[in-house]
Amino acid sequence: AHAVAIVGFGEIGPFGNARARWSIEKSQRLTSADAIELAWLCGHIKFENGEWLDLESGDTVDVNDLVNTYDLNSAIGIRENAVFDPNMVEAYSEVLLSEDLVFHVPDADIADSFKRQDPANTHVVVAEDGFKVVRKAGARVRVPRIDPIDRDIAGQLPAGFDPTRLGFDSQQLEQIDPVAIYNLLATAEAFRTAGIDPRELWAEIHPSRIACTQGSGIGGMRALRRLYADSVLDQNKQSDVLQETLINVGAAYPGMYIYGGYGPMINPVSACATAAVSVEVASDLLTARKADFVVAGAFDDFSKEGARGFAEMQATISADERARRGFDPDQSSRPCDARRGGFVESQGGGTILLCRGDTAIELGLPIYGLVAGAWSAADGLQKSVPAPGPGVSAIGAGGLSSPLGQALDTLGLGADDIGVVSIHGTSTDANDLNETQLHSNLAKALGRSAGNPLPVIGQKAITGHAKGGAAAWQLIGLCQSLNEGIIPPMHNLDEPDRRLDDRAPLLFSDETLNYGPGAIRAGILTSLGFGHVGAAVCVANANVLLEGLSETELEYYSQRRDARWNYQLKAQYSVMLGEQQYFGGGVDKTLSADQEYELLLDPNGRIVL
Template sequence: MLTSTVRLLGAVKRQKMARGSTTRPAHVVLPLSPNHGAFGHDGLYAESKLALESLMDKWASEGWAEYLSVCGASIGWTRGTGLMDDNDAVASGVEAYGVRTFSRPEMALNILGLMAPAVRDRCQEEPLRASLDGGLGSVRDLKELIDRVRKDLNGTCEVRRAVFNDAVRDGSVVGGGVAAGASNDAIEPRGNLGFKGPVLPDYEGEIRPLSKELKGMVDLDKVVVVAGYSELGPLGNARTRWEMESEGAFSVQGCIEMAWIMGLIKHHNGPLQGKQYCGWIDAATKSPLAEREIKQKLESRILEHSGIRLVEKEDNGVSHVLHEVVVQRDLDPFEAPRETAEDFKREHGEKVDISAVPGSTECHVRFRKGAVLRIPKAVVTGRRVEGQLPTGWNPRTYGISEDIISQTDPVTLYLLACTAEAFLSAGVTDPYEFYQYIHVSEVGNCIGTAIGPVRSAKAMLNGRGVNETVQDDILQETFHNTPAAWINLLFLSASGPIKTPVGACATSLESLESGYETIMSGKAKMCLVGGYDDLHDDVSAEFRNMKATVDAEAELLRGRAPGDMSRPTASTRSGFVEAAGAGVQVVTSARLALDMGLPVYGVVALVELAADKAGRSVPAPGIGLLGNAREAPAQPFAPSTLSLAYRRRRLELRQAQIDEWQREELEFMHQEMASLRKLHHVPDAPEYLRTRVREVAAEVEQQRREALATYGNLFWKGDARISPIRGALAVWGLTIDDITVASLHGTSTRKNDSNESRIVHEQLRLLGRSLGNPVLAVCQKYLTGHSKGAAGAWMLNGCLQMLDSGFVPGNRNADNVEKDLEQYHNLAFLARGVQTAGVKAFSLTSFGFGQKAGQAIGVHPKYLFATVEQDEFVRYQAKTEQRMRRAYKAWSKSLINNDMFKAKDKPPYSAQDEVAVLTDPTVRAVLGADGEYAATLDDVVNF
């Protein structure tokens, strides 16, 4: 505690002297103590601490100023340290006498504060002593106080022990056993199955400080928010994936959800094994399962059959191909139906002889020498490792009917299950509820895909050729827009924009951009966005031929487990791991979310797409996305419009002008009415006046919107001095230093990870990111694999979960980050998760074959809430809490009844009202007595 500290400081001083380093003194925090023998029986502890205080005088007398700055920290009672273990029990009693004790994190934060620049600067002038003792040093007779508290504590324990033992004896005499209050039965842990919305920020502590600058500064109709999200992937849904990503293990509730998804359990309510039972049962044995038993008994099976793993097929590692063989001699004849025999003859001509079988409709068929046959064979290609859906996933678990299952491609089923859960996460139990607030033409669908319904395409192209049974309408299921169309057919019945982005691995970002632009342009107020894709042997083989995916056999020979084969940023990365699944987000305008009480998981501040330069390689990565940081050459001063205070002043001036214009128009209107009355030209003067007043009000509203666009949401548009990223952040009063997280595409390929890190680093450098403040890089694909079309949607879900929790997960497979990435100092590549003080904003980047690159900037919802009045936020809070309670109830029932998916049988209007509803934008639906939302000409809300 003493000599080693002095030696260490001396060594630092000598090294600085030898190097001539006299301008950057090393900052030293001395661990002092108020315990100068007051505790007693602690050896030379007090002497060592007292001796350390002399170093503060030696700083001046021995001339340390050029090399060291000194700050003494008098550290108080810190609970949970080895030194204080024996005294922790009496800490609360000591605090009753006015002493403040500290937890380890609290004291660590206090000490960290002594390293702040302001403290360091002062300590370079003279040593400082900081009292962090919580009043411990001012207590007289501390040892006597501690002994008294300990004696009182022991006395209390003795009394409680005696009372307990007496109760046990009473229970034994009265009941013949242990008293009810002293039961030895352990409390049985249960899963806290939760379907919760985002944590709403505290208005006073988090929103009000922002409100002063942000209130009224945006047009809420031109702000896009994420109101719901879901996913289906190798680790189940978004909640179970986040558990594994953030904690590295499934909780009890996580295991319950995974077991439900995998069909390992189901809910039972009724007679079972001779008695009534309500709860979970093993789907195979029908035996009851307590919730804690689900984790104990099924977790190993869940882990084995979820996540990235060896392909679970008997023929994993082989590819089935047709081998052409020329017959070397006439073969023995065989019988076949006449029609089939004639087909053989038609194909092979003289190389086939056919003859009728006497007394039968069959024919003898003989292949002659020279006939060409194609015989199936299994070629060894090597085992594959992929991020498959959890084994046992079944659309019937979600309530999808047999007629839909038999008709559609598997990716459509993934999408239907995801969409049902996305609506629930938005607190929407009936999608037709949207039509109570917006018109059917204001609901959009922008869900896309990279490869599309590949199994249907395979069946159409090859199925009939190998004589397989193929449905007659298979063609419709091969189109890339069909799965999204099924969403409208079975859920929405909307007449709004429907777009089908196809952007390879950047599809979900392109989909988000489509939804964002659709809402910003006013074409819709709610959109579904996201992506989906499947796994297929042929596609996997072609990725392998391109050397894009990891060589599983080589990795296995190196001793790597399947879960370690996706290693973004690692020096040993060797290709991505394919995955399957879907991801869906419900995006709306902020105005609609606030009006409906929809949960706001995040604000979409910006979405941009970019292509790249000329070349000859379709998959080659480029740096076109750097354009999101494009700005005119640096000027001496930053544009005034970047200041919220400046924009607010200009907006208030413009609003005053609008108010003045309104007053003048109303005055002119009354003068006009007086003139018209004199001329007797107004048959219905009151109605004419009301019409003109409404016109003026509409014009005022339009002018206010234009003013908000000019000084709020879109102030940076068209200004070459302000980049899209800087402008999008500045709308919310944020800067480039406020981006906490960069969620990287991070495929685990050599070129992508280096190229992407370079782009994000350069963007941050060009926009002035402070040195020593790197963004935390998140590479989700180490855990999920690469799902192509759904990849960006999964990443976005993870970003929303980071906004909500403040936790930034690490890349646990980054065992050795590539040295070449060290030059990108604006990024920190984490191997372990970090709990931050809060994520203000994130950047998300995604790249796809065919020069597709996308980037999204997201912002925490508290910045949106700061733009509205407190009363409106309070009303919104009440609505969203009520909405999420209803959604939780519906979700819980869906697990029990297996009916999360509920298909619509009819549109929200009658056949005779269809034309009128579609052509009247003011029509709204109402909730009928039957619990259904519907719009009719007789019962409609008009505005």
């Protein structure tokens, strides 16, 4: 009962949410329910007078043909870049003026500011309508030009996605960086999947025991651009933009607007391993009893600055390379395939809600999985910042007595109970070769039985690489895999890299494997980031905990859990039916300053509305 339970999750990414992503991942098609939700999310339909209507025409729509009606498959996943035009990206180059440059300004102060910047090459002349500034021939000035980025695809939020339809106003969207907007949306969804309103949580748990370990790999790119580039260009000035560049601020917003925690606030920045490290910190807080409920996860965005940076590192697949190999956008991310050409960027991330198993049972929260263990590791002496290394493999040092072996044993599991591996799988040589070797060695060190295959999931083939949020998608997908007993295929694995032939017991299947609900007892994911940070999370099936309950305890828990599942479904439908907002806009504080101190200093204090 002291195991760490995953009780809720929210995902925002190229498929909108975890439900649609899982459908595509396991079966390559959207269900009817997915199509309704996606068509609504993309702004195509609305519910009115008991039926679904086309948002523009007001005509009734055929809910069984929404995928074709609105071509939903082209609106999701990895597709051509619609965030910015990679062929029209500006750069500012220094040139020498071959003749005088003359321009007008309205007042003396502005004119003087130009003269002070280059007094030797500038003079000011009074004009009828203000002042004429003359920048002399031979002066150096910067002139904008087009400098294309040879990266034309990304995993993007669904086409038509608009936060103003989900509860945000224009002022919030202008002020709050998109990374924090993603977090707010995913966290609101996570509480719905947990079947609990945050206000109910306040009545059950002291607010100082509600913690946050969310982070980001890069942070708010729009805010960074506004602070460091737009300010130099004297445009789009936002007075409070500095705060939006701070990664912990993006993590703070859900606490400010949604769940109102007062507990530990530890916000990791671990590049592409951030979400996994976030879960590790959350698990440690719960195990050490420094918190009773933790909001974990990570988010990142997709921007022209990041796209150029990764392109110059030759980390992502180029448009020329993609065309040369004949890959469609959704064929371009190819973990473990011999024809891979680099990773594909993506935007979004995910929120994970965690608490101890006894808390989950007591509150009747749905348990989607158990964190058997979570670890991070460095890679020793290295000369290359991005190159992944073997550090994570140390969790298997000692076999059955290793950190991983002991974590499994605590739950009554062993090496052969790990039924699936979700790899970081970036579709790069450096990552795929190292990571598969790591898992092969790890399985053998744990004493996995010879001939017991270990299937691999390479999720980034369909999602692209979310950077900091990548492991959140992996973890949610792993929970879905364990709950349904289904292991998705290795998408885009058309020509397996023969250098991976010696990676036994790993199994790279290009077909969906269906073992049935409850058959997969545990799984493990790895997440590797720049700066030589690696992380692993081992997840056990919820049944491992529930099987230890007495018949009476299980019946009591199941009734409360089922009620929360009903709450979850009602909340999700209410959002689509327009009865409540996806993001409710925040909860107002009900305490005075004196009441707030009184609450925090009372160990039995609770917020009851």
